[in-house]
Amino acid sequence: MSTTPTKKRLLSGMQPTGAGKLHLGNYEGALKAWVRLQDEYEMFCFVADWHALTTLATSGQSINADAREIALDYLSAGLDPEKCAIFLQSEVPQHAELFLLLSMLTPVTWLERVPTYKERREILADREGGEAGVSYGLLGYPVLQAADILVYRAHAVPVGKDQAAHLELSREIARRFNHTYHVDFFPEPQAVISETTGTLIGLDGRKMSKSYDNAIYLTxxxxxxxxxxxxxxxxxxxxxxxxxxxxxxxxxxxxxxxxxxxxxxxxxxxxxxxxxxxxxxxxxxxxxxxxxxxxxxxRRKMYADDPAQLDLILKQGAQKARDTAEDTLREVRKMMRLVNVF
Ligand code: SF4
Incomplete structure:
Protein backbone atom coordinates (compact mmCIF):
# COMPACT_ATOMS: atom_id res chain seq x y z
CA MET A 1 0.00 0.00 0.00
CA SER A 2 1.52 3.29 -1.08
CA THR A 3 1.57 6.37 1.15
CA THR A 4 2.57 9.85 0.17
CA PRO A 5 3.87 11.73 3.19
CA THR A 6 3.35 15.13 1.56
CA LYS A 7 -0.39 14.59 1.29
CA LYS A 8 -2.68 15.85 4.03
CA ARG A 9 -4.53 13.17 5.93
CA LEU A 10 -8.27 12.56 5.74
CA LEU A 11 -10.51 10.30 7.80
CA SER A 12 -13.89 9.09 6.58
CA GLY A 13 -16.30 6.47 7.80
CA MET A 14 -19.85 5.21 8.03
CA GLN A 15 -21.70 3.26 10.60
CA PRO A 16 -23.45 -0.08 10.02
CA THR A 17 -27.11 0.46 10.85
CA GLY A 18 -28.42 -3.05 11.18
CA ALA A 19 -29.71 -3.12 7.59
CA GLY A 20 -26.24 -3.68 6.18
CA LYS A 21 -26.20 -1.85 2.89
CA LEU A 22 -25.82 1.63 1.49
CA HIS A 23 -28.23 3.41 -0.82
CA LEU A 24 -27.96 6.01 -3.57
CA GLY A 25 -28.31 8.81 -1.01
CA ASN A 26 -25.18 7.53 0.78
CA TYR A 27 -23.41 7.23 -2.56
CA GLU A 28 -24.29 10.70 -3.82
CA GLY A 29 -23.95 12.34 -0.40
CA ALA A 30 -20.61 10.81 0.56
CA LEU A 31 -19.04 7.85 -1.23
CA LYS A 32 -18.75 9.50 -4.63
CA ALA A 33 -16.78 12.37 -3.11
CA TRP A 34 -14.60 9.98 -1.08
CA VAL A 35 -13.56 8.26 -4.30
CA ARG A 36 -12.39 11.63 -5.62
CA LEU A 37 -10.72 12.56 -2.33
CA GLN A 38 -8.61 9.38 -2.18
CA ASP A 39 -6.35 10.88 -4.87
CA GLU A 40 -5.98 14.15 -3.03
CA TYR A 41 -5.39 12.96 0.55
CA GLU A 42 -3.74 10.19 2.45
CA MET A 43 -7.03 8.55 3.31
CA PHE A 44 -8.18 6.32 6.15
CA CYS A 45 -11.64 4.92 5.56
CA PHE A 46 -13.21 2.92 8.36
CA VAL A 47 -16.43 1.10 9.09
CA ALA A 48 -17.64 2.41 12.44
CA ASP A 49 -18.75 -0.88 13.97
CA TRP A 50 -18.19 0.26 17.58
CA HIS A 51 -20.41 3.25 16.92
CA ALA A 52 -23.13 0.87 15.73
CA LEU A 53 -23.21 -0.59 19.26
CA THR A 54 -24.54 2.68 20.68
CA THR A 55 -27.95 1.71 19.31
CA LEU A 56 -27.59 -1.98 18.40
CA ALA A 57 -25.73 -3.47 21.39
CA THR A 58 -28.85 -5.22 22.68
CA SER A 59 -30.37 -6.03 19.28
CA GLY A 60 -28.69 -9.42 18.84
CA GLN A 61 -27.84 -8.52 15.24
CA SER A 62 -24.50 -9.38 13.66
CA ILE A 63 -22.61 -6.11 13.54
CA ASN A 64 -19.73 -7.86 11.77
CA ALA A 65 -21.87 -9.12 8.87
CA ASP A 66 -23.21 -5.60 8.40
CA ALA A 67 -19.76 -4.06 8.67
CA ARG A 68 -18.43 -6.32 5.91
CA GLU A 69 -21.35 -5.32 3.69
CA ILE A 70 -20.45 -1.64 4.21
CA ALA A 71 -16.81 -2.43 3.32
CA LEU A 72 -18.06 -4.10 0.13
CA ASP A 73 -20.11 -0.98 -0.64
CA TYR A 74 -16.96 1.16 -0.19
CA LEU A 75 -15.10 -1.04 -2.67
CA SER A 76 -17.97 -1.21 -5.13
CA ALA A 77 -18.21 2.60 -5.12
CA GLY A 78 -14.58 2.72 -6.24
CA LEU A 79 -12.52 3.17 -3.09
CA ASP A 80 -9.17 1.65 -3.96
CA PRO A 81 -7.32 -0.29 -1.24
CA GLU A 82 -4.06 0.69 -2.96
CA LYS A 83 -4.85 4.34 -2.31
CA CYS A 84 -6.71 4.28 0.98
CA ALA A 85 -6.69 2.12 4.09
CA ILE A 86 -10.08 0.40 4.45
CA PHE A 87 -10.71 -1.25 7.83
CA LEU A 88 -13.10 -1.98 10.67
CA GLN A 89 -12.87 0.37 13.65
CA SER A 90 -12.90 -2.56 16.09
CA GLU A 91 -9.67 -3.89 14.53
CA VAL A 92 -7.80 -0.79 15.70
CA PRO A 93 -7.86 -0.72 19.54
CA GLN A 94 -6.02 2.63 19.56
CA HIS A 95 -9.40 4.30 18.79
CA ALA A 96 -10.66 3.00 22.13
CA GLU A 97 -7.54 3.99 24.06
CA LEU A 98 -7.61 7.54 22.76
CA PHE A 99 -11.38 7.66 23.43
CA LEU A 100 -10.70 6.80 27.06
CA LEU A 101 -7.89 9.34 27.38
CA LEU A 102 -9.87 12.13 25.73
CA SER A 103 -12.87 11.28 27.94
CA MET A 104 -10.79 12.44 30.90
CA LEU A 105 -10.54 15.90 29.33
CA THR A 106 -14.08 16.32 27.99
CA PRO A 107 -16.66 18.03 30.20
CA VAL A 108 -19.97 16.15 30.46
CA THR A 109 -21.79 19.43 29.74
CA TRP A 110 -20.22 19.55 26.26
CA LEU A 111 -21.71 16.14 25.52
CA GLU A 112 -25.14 16.79 27.01
CA ARG A 113 -25.67 19.76 24.73
CA VAL A 114 -25.02 17.82 21.50
CA PRO A 115 -28.36 17.96 19.63
CA THR A 116 -28.09 14.42 18.22
CA TYR A 117 -27.59 13.08 21.77
CA LYS A 118 -30.91 14.58 22.86
CA GLU A 119 -32.71 13.15 19.81
CA ARG A 120 -31.17 9.69 20.10
CA ARG A 121 -31.68 9.59 23.84
CA GLU A 122 -35.42 10.09 23.36
CA ILE A 123 -35.63 7.49 20.59
CA LEU A 124 -33.66 4.96 22.63
CA ALA A 125 -35.59 5.62 25.84
CA ASP A 126 -38.83 5.03 23.92
CA ARG A 127 -37.55 1.86 22.30
CA GLU A 128 -35.99 0.40 25.46
CA GLY A 129 -38.87 1.33 27.74
CA GLY A 130 -37.22 4.09 29.75
CA GLU A 131 -34.10 6.09 30.60
CA ALA A 132 -32.32 2.97 31.89
CA GLY A 133 -32.02 1.91 28.26
CA VAL A 134 -29.86 4.96 27.46
CA SER A 135 -26.23 3.91 27.75
CA TYR A 136 -23.15 5.85 28.80
CA GLY A 137 -21.81 4.86 25.36
CA LEU A 138 -24.44 7.03 23.69
CA LEU A 139 -23.38 10.06 25.72
CA GLY A 140 -19.72 9.40 24.94
CA TYR A 141 -20.31 8.85 21.22
CA PRO A 142 -18.90 12.26 20.16
CA VAL A 143 -15.70 11.62 22.13
CA LEU A 144 -15.25 8.35 20.27
CA GLN A 145 -15.86 10.29 17.07
CA ALA A 146 -13.17 12.78 18.06
CA ALA A 147 -10.80 9.90 18.86
CA ASP A 148 -11.51 8.33 15.45
CA ILE A 149 -10.29 11.50 13.77
CA LEU A 150 -7.54 12.61 16.12
CA VAL A 151 -5.92 9.19 16.41
CA TYR A 152 -4.73 9.73 12.81
CA ARG A 153 -4.07 13.43 13.43
CA ALA A 154 -6.33 13.92 10.40
CA HIS A 155 -6.50 17.36 8.82
CA ALA A 156 -9.82 16.82 7.10
CA VAL A 157 -13.10 14.97 7.37
CA PRO A 158 -15.69 14.79 4.57
CA VAL A 159 -19.16 15.81 5.76
CA GLY A 160 -22.52 16.55 4.15
CA LYS A 161 -23.64 20.14 3.61
CA ASP A 162 -25.59 20.35 6.88
CA GLN A 163 -23.16 18.44 9.05
CA ALA A 164 -20.18 20.77 9.29
CA ALA A 165 -21.20 21.66 12.88
CA HIS A 166 -20.77 18.01 13.93
CA LEU A 167 -17.03 18.45 13.68
CA GLU A 168 -16.93 21.35 16.09
CA LEU A 169 -16.81 19.16 19.19
CA SER A 170 -13.83 17.23 17.80
CA ARG A 171 -12.09 20.55 17.21
CA GLU A 172 -12.90 21.69 20.76
CA ILE A 173 -11.48 18.47 22.19
CA ALA A 174 -8.32 18.86 20.06
CA ARG A 175 -7.93 22.46 21.31
CA ARG A 176 -8.46 21.39 24.91
CA PHE A 177 -5.80 18.70 24.65
CA ASN A 178 -3.30 21.06 23.02
CA HIS A 179 -4.04 23.76 25.60
CA THR A 180 -3.88 21.40 28.61
CA TYR A 181 -0.49 19.97 27.66
CA HIS A 182 0.93 23.16 26.09
CA VAL A 183 1.49 21.46 22.76
CA ASP A 184 0.52 21.97 19.18
CA PHE A 185 -0.04 18.28 18.60
CA PHE A 186 -3.53 17.65 17.24
CA PRO A 187 -4.52 19.54 14.07
CA GLU A 188 -8.06 20.94 14.28
CA PRO A 189 -9.81 18.82 11.63
CA GLN A 190 -11.51 20.78 8.86
CA ALA A 191 -14.75 19.85 7.10
CA VAL A 192 -14.56 18.97 3.44
CA ILE A 193 -18.08 19.28 2.08
CA SER A 194 -18.76 16.02 0.28
CA GLU A 195 -22.38 16.45 -0.74
CA THR A 196 -22.70 17.59 -4.31
CA THR A 197 -26.23 16.85 -5.38
CA GLY A 198 -28.39 17.97 -2.44
CA THR A 199 -30.61 15.58 -0.49
CA LEU A 200 -31.77 12.72 -2.64
CA ILE A 201 -35.52 12.20 -2.79
CA GLY A 202 -36.64 8.66 -2.03
CA LEU A 203 -39.17 6.70 -4.08
CA ASP A 204 -42.06 7.96 -1.95
CA GLY A 205 -41.14 11.65 -2.27
CA ARG A 206 -39.54 11.92 1.19
CA LYS A 207 -35.80 12.06 1.90
CA MET A 208 -34.13 8.81 0.77
CA SER A 209 -33.62 6.75 3.92
CA LYS A 210 -33.40 3.13 5.01
CA SER A 211 -35.90 3.79 7.75
CA TYR A 212 -38.55 5.02 5.28
CA ASP A 213 -38.03 1.94 3.11
CA ASN A 214 -37.92 4.21 0.03
CA ALA A 215 -34.33 3.71 -1.14
CA ILE A 216 -32.51 2.30 -4.12
CA TYR A 217 -29.55 0.30 -2.82
CA LEU A 218 -26.17 -0.10 -4.43
CA THR A 219 -26.85 -3.85 -4.22
CA ARG A 299 -16.89 -4.40 -8.62
CA ARG A 300 -19.04 -5.61 -5.73
CA LYS A 301 -19.44 -9.04 -7.31
CA MET A 302 -15.70 -9.32 -7.83
CA TYR A 303 -15.00 -8.69 -4.12
CA ALA A 304 -18.07 -10.55 -2.80
CA ASP A 305 -17.07 -13.66 -4.78
CA ASP A 306 -13.66 -13.64 -3.12
CA PRO A 307 -14.07 -13.30 0.68
CA ALA A 308 -10.37 -14.06 1.20
CA GLN A 309 -9.48 -10.96 -0.81
CA LEU A 310 -11.85 -8.84 1.27
CA ASP A 311 -10.28 -10.30 4.44
CA LEU A 312 -6.83 -9.36 3.14
CA ILE A 313 -7.89 -5.79 2.24
CA LEU A 314 -9.39 -5.28 5.71
CA LYS A 315 -6.36 -6.86 7.40
CA GLN A 316 -3.85 -4.70 5.52
CA GLY A 317 -5.98 -1.59 6.03
CA ALA A 318 -6.20 -2.27 9.78
CA GLN A 319 -2.45 -2.85 9.98
CA LYS A 320 -1.69 0.51 8.38
CA ALA A 321 -4.29 2.17 10.62
CA ARG A 322 -2.84 0.56 13.79
CA ASP A 323 0.72 1.57 12.88
CA THR A 324 -0.30 5.18 12.25
CA ALA A 325 -2.56 5.36 15.31
CA GLU A 326 0.13 3.84 17.54
CA ASP A 327 2.54 6.62 16.50
CA THR A 328 -0.03 9.10 17.83
CA LEU A 329 -0.69 7.17 21.05
CA ARG A 330 3.01 6.84 21.81
CA GLU A 331 3.24 10.64 21.91
CA VAL A 332 -0.07 11.10 23.73
CA ARG A 333 0.96 8.70 26.53
CA LYS A 334 4.13 10.75 27.00
CA MET A 335 2.30 14.07 27.04
CA MET A 336 -0.19 12.74 29.59
CA ARG A 337 2.73 11.50 31.70
CA LEU A 338 1.61 7.88 31.49
CA VAL A 339 5.14 6.91 30.58
CA ASN A 340 8.41 8.48 31.62
CA VAL A 341 9.58 11.04 29.12
CA PHE A 342 13.24 10.68 29.91
S1 SF4 B 1 -44.28 13.46 -13.31
FE1 SF4 B 1 -43.86 11.80 -14.73
S2 SF4 B 1 -43.11 12.76 -16.62
FE2 SF4 B 1 -43.10 14.30 -14.98
S3 SF4 B 1 -41.07 14.29 -14.18
FE3 SF4 B 1 -42.20 12.84 -12.97
S4 SF4 B 1 -42.04 10.83 -13.97
FE4 SF4 B 1 -41.32 12.39 -15.39
Missing amino acids: DTADEVNAKLKKAFTTPTRLRMTDPGVPEGCSVCQLRRIYDPNGYQTQWDECRAASRGCVQSKKETAEILNAALEPLRE
Whole structure:
Protein backbone atom coordinates (compact mmCIF):
# COMPACT_ATOMS: atom_id res chain seq x y z
CA MET A 1 0.00 0.00 0.00
CA SER A 2 1.52 3.29 -1.08
CA THR A 3 1.57 6.37 1.15
CA THR A 4 2.57 9.85 0.17
CA PRO A 5 3.87 11.73 3.19
CA THR A 6 3.35 15.13 1.56
CA LYS A 7 -0.39 14.59 1.29
CA LYS A 8 -2.68 15.85 4.03
CA ARG A 9 -4.53 13.17 5.93
CA LEU A 10 -8.27 12.56 5.74
CA LEU A 11 -10.51 10.30 7.80
CA SER A 12 -13.89 9.09 6.58
CA GLY A 13 -16.30 6.47 7.80
CA MET A 14 -19.85 5.21 8.03
CA GLN A 15 -21.70 3.26 10.60
CA PRO A 16 -23.45 -0.08 10.02
CA THR A 17 -27.11 0.46 10.85
CA GLY A 18 -28.42 -3.05 11.18
CA ALA A 19 -29.71 -3.12 7.59
CA GLY A 20 -26.24 -3.68 6.18
CA LYS A 21 -26.20 -1.85 2.89
CA LEU A 22 -25.82 1.63 1.49
CA HIS A 23 -28.23 3.41 -0.82
CA LEU A 24 -27.96 6.01 -3.57
CA GLY A 25 -28.31 8.81 -1.01
CA ASN A 26 -25.18 7.53 0.78
CA TYR A 27 -23.41 7.23 -2.56
CA GLU A 28 -24.29 10.70 -3.82
CA GLY A 29 -23.95 12.34 -0.40
CA ALA A 30 -20.61 10.81 0.56
CA LEU A 31 -19.04 7.85 -1.23
CA LYS A 32 -18.75 9.50 -4.63
CA ALA A 33 -16.78 12.37 -3.11
CA TRP A 34 -14.60 9.98 -1.08
CA VAL A 35 -13.56 8.26 -4.30
CA ARG A 36 -12.39 11.63 -5.62
CA LEU A 37 -10.72 12.56 -2.33
CA GLN A 38 -8.61 9.38 -2.18
CA ASP A 39 -6.35 10.88 -4.87
CA GLU A 40 -5.98 14.15 -3.03
CA TYR A 41 -5.39 12.96 0.55
CA GLU A 42 -3.74 10.19 2.45
CA MET A 43 -7.03 8.55 3.31
CA PHE A 44 -8.18 6.32 6.15
CA CYS A 45 -11.64 4.92 5.56
CA PHE A 46 -13.21 2.92 8.36
CA VAL A 47 -16.43 1.10 9.09
CA ALA A 48 -17.64 2.41 12.44
CA ASP A 49 -18.75 -0.88 13.97
CA TRP A 50 -18.19 0.26 17.58
CA HIS A 51 -20.41 3.25 16.92
CA ALA A 52 -23.13 0.87 15.73
CA LEU A 53 -23.21 -0.59 19.26
CA THR A 54 -24.54 2.68 20.68
CA THR A 55 -27.95 1.71 19.31
CA LEU A 56 -27.59 -1.98 18.40
CA ALA A 57 -25.73 -3.47 21.39
CA THR A 58 -28.85 -5.22 22.68
CA SER A 59 -30.37 -6.03 19.28
CA GLY A 60 -28.69 -9.42 18.84
CA GLN A 61 -27.84 -8.52 15.24
CA SER A 62 -24.50 -9.38 13.66
CA ILE A 63 -22.61 -6.11 13.54
CA ASN A 64 -19.73 -7.86 11.77
CA ALA A 65 -21.87 -9.12 8.87
CA ASP A 66 -23.21 -5.60 8.40
CA ALA A 67 -19.76 -4.06 8.67
CA ARG A 68 -18.43 -6.32 5.91
CA GLU A 69 -21.35 -5.32 3.69
CA ILE A 70 -20.45 -1.64 4.21
CA ALA A 71 -16.81 -2.43 3.32
CA LEU A 72 -18.06 -4.10 0.13
CA ASP A 73 -20.11 -0.98 -0.64
CA TYR A 74 -16.96 1.16 -0.19
CA LEU A 75 -15.10 -1.04 -2.67
CA SER A 76 -17.97 -1.21 -5.13
CA ALA A 77 -18.21 2.60 -5.12
CA GLY A 78 -14.58 2.72 -6.24
CA LEU A 79 -12.52 3.17 -3.09
CA ASP A 80 -9.17 1.65 -3.96
CA PRO A 81 -7.32 -0.29 -1.24
CA GLU A 82 -4.06 0.69 -2.96
CA LYS A 83 -4.85 4.34 -2.31
CA CYS A 84 -6.71 4.28 0.98
CA ALA A 85 -6.69 2.12 4.09
CA ILE A 86 -10.08 0.40 4.45
CA PHE A 87 -10.71 -1.25 7.83
CA LEU A 88 -13.10 -1.98 10.67
CA GLN A 89 -12.87 0.37 13.65
CA SER A 90 -12.90 -2.56 16.09
CA GLU A 91 -9.67 -3.89 14.53
CA VAL A 92 -7.80 -0.79 15.70
CA PRO A 93 -7.86 -0.72 19.54
CA GLN A 94 -6.02 2.63 19.56
CA HIS A 95 -9.40 4.30 18.79
CA ALA A 96 -10.66 3.00 22.13
CA GLU A 97 -7.54 3.99 24.06
CA LEU A 98 -7.61 7.54 22.76
CA PHE A 99 -11.38 7.66 23.43
CA LEU A 100 -10.70 6.80 27.06
CA LEU A 101 -7.89 9.34 27.38
CA LEU A 102 -9.87 12.13 25.73
CA SER A 103 -12.87 11.28 27.94
CA MET A 104 -10.79 12.44 30.90
CA LEU A 105 -10.54 15.90 29.33
CA THR A 106 -14.08 16.32 27.99
CA PRO A 107 -16.66 18.03 30.20
CA VAL A 108 -19.97 16.15 30.46
CA THR A 109 -21.79 19.43 29.74
CA TRP A 110 -20.22 19.55 26.26
CA LEU A 111 -21.71 16.14 25.52
CA GLU A 112 -25.14 16.79 27.01
CA ARG A 113 -25.67 19.76 24.73
CA VAL A 114 -25.02 17.82 21.50
CA PRO A 115 -28.36 17.96 19.63
CA THR A 116 -28.09 14.42 18.22
CA TYR A 117 -27.59 13.08 21.77
CA LYS A 118 -30.91 14.58 22.86
CA GLU A 119 -32.71 13.15 19.81
CA ARG A 120 -31.17 9.69 20.10
CA ARG A 121 -31.68 9.59 23.84
CA GLU A 122 -35.42 10.09 23.36
CA ILE A 123 -35.63 7.49 20.59
CA LEU A 124 -33.66 4.96 22.63
CA ALA A 125 -35.59 5.62 25.84
CA ASP A 126 -38.83 5.03 23.92
CA ARG A 127 -37.55 1.86 22.30
CA GLU A 128 -35.99 0.40 25.46
CA GLY A 129 -38.87 1.33 27.74
CA GLY A 130 -37.22 4.09 29.75
CA GLU A 131 -34.10 6.09 30.60
CA ALA A 132 -32.32 2.97 31.89
CA GLY A 133 -32.02 1.91 28.26
CA VAL A 134 -29.86 4.96 27.46
CA SER A 135 -26.23 3.91 27.75
CA TYR A 136 -23.15 5.85 28.80
CA GLY A 137 -21.81 4.86 25.36
CA LEU A 138 -24.44 7.03 23.69
CA LEU A 139 -23.38 10.06 25.72
CA GLY A 140 -19.72 9.40 24.94
CA TYR A 141 -20.31 8.85 21.22
CA PRO A 142 -18.90 12.26 20.16
CA VAL A 143 -15.70 11.62 22.13
CA LEU A 144 -15.25 8.35 20.27
CA GLN A 145 -15.86 10.29 17.07
CA ALA A 146 -13.17 12.78 18.06
CA ALA A 147 -10.80 9.90 18.86
CA ASP A 148 -11.51 8.33 15.45
CA ILE A 149 -10.29 11.50 13.77
CA LEU A 150 -7.54 12.61 16.12
CA VAL A 151 -5.92 9.19 16.41
CA TYR A 152 -4.73 9.73 12.81
CA ARG A 153 -4.07 13.43 13.43
CA ALA A 154 -6.33 13.92 10.40
CA HIS A 155 -6.50 17.36 8.82
CA ALA A 156 -9.82 16.82 7.10
CA VAL A 157 -13.10 14.97 7.37
CA PRO A 158 -15.69 14.79 4.57
CA VAL A 159 -19.16 15.81 5.76
CA GLY A 160 -22.52 16.55 4.15
CA LYS A 161 -23.64 20.14 3.61
CA ASP A 162 -25.59 20.35 6.88
CA GLN A 163 -23.16 18.44 9.05
CA ALA A 164 -20.18 20.77 9.29
CA ALA A 165 -21.20 21.66 12.88
CA HIS A 166 -20.77 18.01 13.93
CA LEU A 167 -17.03 18.45 13.68
CA GLU A 168 -16.93 21.35 16.09
CA LEU A 169 -16.81 19.16 19.19
CA SER A 170 -13.83 17.23 17.80
CA ARG A 171 -12.09 20.55 17.21
CA GLU A 172 -12.90 21.69 20.76
CA ILE A 173 -11.48 18.47 22.19
CA ALA A 174 -8.32 18.86 20.06
CA ARG A 175 -7.93 22.46 21.31
CA ARG A 176 -8.46 21.39 24.91
CA PHE A 177 -5.80 18.70 24.65
CA ASN A 178 -3.30 21.06 23.02
CA HIS A 179 -4.04 23.76 25.60
CA THR A 180 -3.88 21.40 28.61
CA TYR A 181 -0.49 19.97 27.66
CA HIS A 182 0.93 23.16 26.09
CA VAL A 183 1.49 21.46 22.76
CA ASP A 184 0.52 21.97 19.18
CA PHE A 185 -0.04 18.28 18.60
CA PHE A 186 -3.53 17.65 17.24
CA PRO A 187 -4.52 19.54 14.07
CA GLU A 188 -8.06 20.94 14.28
CA PRO A 189 -9.81 18.82 11.63
CA GLN A 190 -11.51 20.78 8.86
CA ALA A 191 -14.75 19.85 7.10
CA VAL A 192 -14.56 18.97 3.44
CA ILE A 193 -18.08 19.28 2.08
CA SER A 194 -18.76 16.02 0.28
CA GLU A 195 -22.38 16.45 -0.74
CA THR A 196 -22.70 17.59 -4.31
CA THR A 197 -26.23 16.85 -5.38
CA GLY A 198 -28.39 17.97 -2.44
CA THR A 199 -30.61 15.58 -0.49
CA LEU A 200 -31.77 12.72 -2.64
CA ILE A 201 -35.52 12.20 -2.79
CA GLY A 202 -36.64 8.66 -2.03
CA LEU A 203 -39.17 6.70 -4.08
CA ASP A 204 -42.06 7.96 -1.95
CA GLY A 205 -41.14 11.65 -2.27
CA ARG A 206 -39.54 11.92 1.19
CA LYS A 207 -35.80 12.06 1.90
CA MET A 208 -34.13 8.81 0.77
CA SER A 209 -33.62 6.75 3.92
CA LYS A 210 -33.40 3.13 5.01
CA SER A 211 -35.90 3.79 7.75
CA TYR A 212 -38.55 5.02 5.28
CA ASP A 213 -38.03 1.94 3.11
CA ASN A 214 -37.92 4.21 0.03
CA ALA A 215 -34.33 3.71 -1.14
CA ILE A 216 -32.51 2.30 -4.12
CA TYR A 217 -29.55 0.30 -2.82
CA LEU A 218 -26.17 -0.10 -4.43
CA THR A 219 -26.85 -3.85 -4.22
CA ASP A 220 -30.19 -3.68 -6.08
CA THR A 221 -30.28 -5.67 -9.33
CA ALA A 222 -31.42 -4.06 -12.60
CA ASP A 223 -34.78 -5.83 -12.21
CA GLU A 224 -35.19 -4.50 -8.67
CA VAL A 225 -34.43 -0.95 -9.85
CA ASN A 226 -36.95 -1.31 -12.70
CA ALA A 227 -39.63 -2.59 -10.31
CA LYS A 228 -38.95 0.16 -7.75
CA LEU A 229 -39.10 2.94 -10.32
CA LYS A 230 -42.35 1.55 -11.77
CA LYS A 231 -44.01 2.10 -8.39
CA ALA A 232 -42.24 5.40 -7.58
CA PHE A 233 -43.94 8.63 -6.55
CA THR A 234 -44.27 11.18 -9.39
CA THR A 235 -46.62 14.19 -9.49
CA PRO A 236 -49.70 13.41 -7.37
CA THR A 237 -51.90 15.85 -9.32
CA ARG A 238 -50.98 14.22 -12.63
CA LEU A 239 -53.81 11.76 -13.12
CA ARG A 240 -53.66 11.69 -16.91
CA MET A 241 -50.83 12.28 -19.33
CA THR A 242 -52.51 15.54 -20.36
CA ASP A 243 -52.06 16.93 -16.80
CA PRO A 244 -48.79 18.88 -16.48
CA GLY A 245 -46.20 17.40 -14.10
CA VAL A 246 -43.90 19.05 -11.55
CA PRO A 247 -40.43 17.53 -12.05
CA GLU A 248 -38.94 19.42 -9.08
CA GLY A 249 -41.04 17.31 -6.68
CA CYS A 250 -40.94 14.06 -8.64
CA SER A 251 -38.74 11.30 -7.24
CA VAL A 252 -38.14 9.72 -10.65
CA CYS A 253 -37.05 12.84 -12.41
CA GLN A 254 -34.87 14.06 -9.58
CA LEU A 255 -32.88 10.91 -10.20
CA ARG A 256 -32.89 11.74 -13.90
CA ARG A 257 -31.43 15.18 -13.10
CA ILE A 258 -28.49 13.60 -11.29
CA TYR A 259 -27.77 10.71 -13.65
CA ASP A 260 -28.53 12.48 -16.93
CA PRO A 261 -27.23 16.01 -16.31
CA ASN A 262 -27.07 16.89 -20.01
CA GLY A 263 -30.38 15.43 -21.07
CA TYR A 264 -32.82 15.92 -18.21
CA GLN A 265 -33.96 19.46 -19.12
CA THR A 266 -35.73 18.34 -22.30
CA GLN A 267 -37.54 15.65 -20.37
CA TRP A 268 -38.53 18.09 -17.62
CA ASP A 269 -39.85 20.58 -20.21
CA GLU A 270 -41.91 17.87 -21.89
CA CYS A 271 -43.30 16.84 -18.50
CA ARG A 272 -44.33 20.41 -17.67
CA ALA A 273 -45.94 20.71 -21.11
CA ALA A 274 -47.74 17.38 -20.55
CA SER A 275 -46.27 15.99 -23.74
CA ARG A 276 -44.61 12.96 -22.17
CA GLY A 277 -45.92 10.24 -19.94
CA CYS A 278 -44.57 8.94 -16.65
CA VAL A 279 -44.31 5.37 -17.94
CA GLN A 280 -41.82 6.46 -20.57
CA SER A 281 -39.93 8.64 -18.03
CA LYS A 282 -39.68 5.80 -15.56
CA LYS A 283 -38.44 3.35 -18.17
CA GLU A 284 -35.78 5.73 -19.44
CA THR A 285 -34.67 6.75 -15.94
CA ALA A 286 -34.36 3.10 -14.90
CA GLU A 287 -32.15 2.44 -17.94
CA ILE A 288 -29.93 5.44 -17.16
CA LEU A 289 -29.68 4.50 -13.49
CA ASN A 290 -28.90 0.87 -14.24
CA ALA A 291 -26.14 1.90 -16.63
CA ALA A 292 -24.62 4.10 -13.90
CA LEU A 293 -24.87 1.32 -11.28
CA GLU A 294 -23.49 -1.46 -13.47
CA PRO A 295 -19.77 -0.76 -12.79
CA LEU A 296 -20.52 -0.70 -9.05
CA ARG A 297 -22.35 -4.02 -9.29
CA GLU A 298 -19.46 -5.58 -11.19
CA ARG A 299 -16.89 -4.40 -8.62
CA ARG A 300 -19.04 -5.61 -5.73
CA LYS A 301 -19.44 -9.04 -7.31
CA MET A 302 -15.70 -9.32 -7.83
CA TYR A 303 -15.00 -8.69 -4.12
CA ALA A 304 -18.07 -10.55 -2.80
CA ASP A 305 -17.07 -13.66 -4.78
CA ASP A 306 -13.66 -13.64 -3.12
CA PRO A 307 -14.07 -13.30 0.68
CA ALA A 308 -10.37 -14.06 1.20
CA GLN A 309 -9.48 -10.96 -0.81
CA LEU A 310 -11.85 -8.84 1.27
CA ASP A 311 -10.28 -10.30 4.44
CA LEU A 312 -6.83 -9.36 3.14
CA ILE A 313 -7.89 -5.79 2.24
CA LEU A 314 -9.39 -5.28 5.71
CA LYS A 315 -6.36 -6.86 7.40
CA GLN A 316 -3.85 -4.70 5.52
CA GLY A 317 -5.98 -1.59 6.03
CA ALA A 318 -6.20 -2.27 9.78
CA GLN A 319 -2.45 -2.85 9.98
CA LYS A 320 -1.69 0.51 8.38
CA ALA A 321 -4.29 2.17 10.62
CA ARG A 322 -2.84 0.56 13.79
CA ASP A 323 0.72 1.57 12.88
CA THR A 324 -0.30 5.18 12.25
CA ALA A 325 -2.56 5.36 15.31
CA GLU A 326 0.13 3.84 17.54
CA ASP A 327 2.54 6.62 16.50
CA THR A 328 -0.03 9.10 17.83
CA LEU A 329 -0.69 7.17 21.05
CA ARG A 330 3.01 6.84 21.81
CA GLU A 331 3.24 10.64 21.91
CA VAL A 332 -0.07 11.10 23.73
CA ARG A 333 0.96 8.70 26.53
CA LYS A 334 4.13 10.75 27.00
CA MET A 335 2.30 14.07 27.04
CA MET A 336 -0.19 12.74 29.59
CA ARG A 337 2.73 11.50 31.70
CA LEU A 338 1.61 7.88 31.49
CA VAL A 339 5.14 6.91 30.58
CA ASN A 340 8.41 8.48 31.62
CA VAL A 341 9.58 11.04 29.12
CA PHE A 342 13.24 10.68 29.91
S1 SF4 B 1 -43.11 12.76 -16.62
FE1 SF4 B 1 -41.32 12.39 -15.39
S2 SF4 B 1 -41.07 14.29 -14.18
FE2 SF4 B 1 -43.10 14.30 -14.98
S3 SF4 B 1 -44.28 13.46 -13.31
FE3 SF4 B 1 -43.86 11.80 -14.73
S4 SF4 B 1 -42.04 10.83 -13.97
FE4 SF4 B 1 -42.20 12.84 -12.97
